[in-house]
Amino acid sequence: MPAPREPRAEPCWVDLITSDVQGAARFYTKLFGWEVRQEAPSEDEGFAEVYLDGAMVTDFIANDPDSEVDDAWTTYLNVTDVHAAAYATKLHGGKVYLKPIEIPGQGTMAIIGDPAGTGVGLFQAFQSADTAATLAPGTRIWSELHTKHFEAVARFYRIALGWCLSPVSDTDEFRYHTYGQGSEAVAGIFDISSYPDSKSGWRAYFAVQDADATVALAEKLGGTVIHEAHDSYFGRMAVLGDLTGAEFAIIQPSQK
Numbered sequence: 001m002p003a004p005r006e007p008r009a010e011p012c013w014v015d016l017i018t019s020d021v022q023g024a025a026r027f028y029t030k031l032f033g034w035e036v037r038q039e040a041p042s043e044d045e046g047f048a049e050v051y052l053d054g055a056m057v058t059d060f061i062a063n064d065p066d067s068e069v070d071d072a073w074t075t076y077l078n079v080t081d082v083h084a085a086a087y088a089t090k091l092h093g094g095k096v097y098l099k100p101i102e103i104p105g106q107g108t109m110a111i112i113g114d115p116a117g118t119g120v121g122l123f124q125a126f127q128s129a130d131t132a133a134t135l136a137p138g139t140r141i142w143s144e145l146h147t148k149h150f151e152a153v154a155r156f157y158r159i160a161l162g163w164c165l166s167p168v169s170d171t172d173e174f175r176y177h178t179y180g181q182g183s184e185a186v187a188g189i190f191d192i193s194s195y196p197d198s199k200s201g202w203r204a205y206f207a208v209q210d211a212d213a214t215v216a217l218a219e220k221l222g223g224t225v226i227h228e229a230h231d232s233y234f235g236r237m238a239v240l241g242d243l244t245g246a247e248f249a250i251i252q253p254s255q256k
Contacts (some may be wrong), residue, residue: 009085009161010179011133011143011185012078012123014204016246019063021048023243027221031214032138032206034058052138071246074111075202076121076144077161082108083149085122085161087112092160093152100124101249114156116149118200132152132186133255142205142234142251144188146198151173154189165189204248211236212253218242 025036025048035051063071079085082100089096089112097119098111107125114120131159133141139169147153154177157163166181168188175191190196208214211229218240219225226247227239235254242249 003119006080006128007080007124009077009079009157009163011075011140012074013058013076013121014143015058015076015142016060016071016073016242017063017069018060018242018246019065019244021060022062024048025050027243030220030221032208034138051079051141054137057139071242071244072201073204073246073248074119074121075204076109076123079122079124079161082110082122082124086112088160094154094156094160100236114145114147115152116147116200118145118147118202120145120202133219134188137207137209139207140204141207141253142188142249143202144205145202146190146200147193148191148193148200150189150191150193155199157189184198199247201247205237205251206248208250208252210240211250214238214250214252215240 016024023211028034028050029036033052034057036048037051048060049056050058050060056197063069086096086100093115095113095117096110097113098106100110102108105126107123111119112122121255135141145153154165157179158165163179165177165179168176168178173194177189178185179187192200215225215229215238222243223239224241226241229236229238233254237249237251237253239247239249
């Protein structure tokens, strides 16, 4: 069996903060074939565990109406020491939005922000686990950070979190670096300063078998199409919004 990845501040988890947990459950279970387990905490309590083929893939968390935070997918990075990572965040121009707290039986988490203020989670697991993305439909396949402050943010991830960034493209028109190189890449940073209508933040991509069919189904279920399905080197992809506007992306992996 393959050995679990050692924590190296790469994306390991995503969850959804939503003002409509029940609506999210209806939307995503039909879109991705996910299952909200009956034994999980009730959706009425503001939390739902979500599974695919018997494995937990995400969870939905109620957004406090007084939080002034938009509904959104949150990306988490695995770290060896969440307290040290939080300290490094402050040392190198970032912010700590939520100080490290223990999740019983699982690990310790925190929420930080980069120098541009974009939030991301940190997670230190009690036990090592394989957190790599997969190609299986309905699972997270990729995570990337969209930012209008590329140089400062890239420097932050290199110094504070130890990322080794490799340029895919480095022009003013299209600047994109990956954490890791080629097939070993685990995340990306995209400079959107030349795209005024684009939104800053972490974007989660989920694998699907048929991108066009998934886009059509999302619309039928009440979602929105932010960017229509189009072909890329990595596969056919689209950007969608769920019932309350939380953005996410889908990709039908290339057969290359």
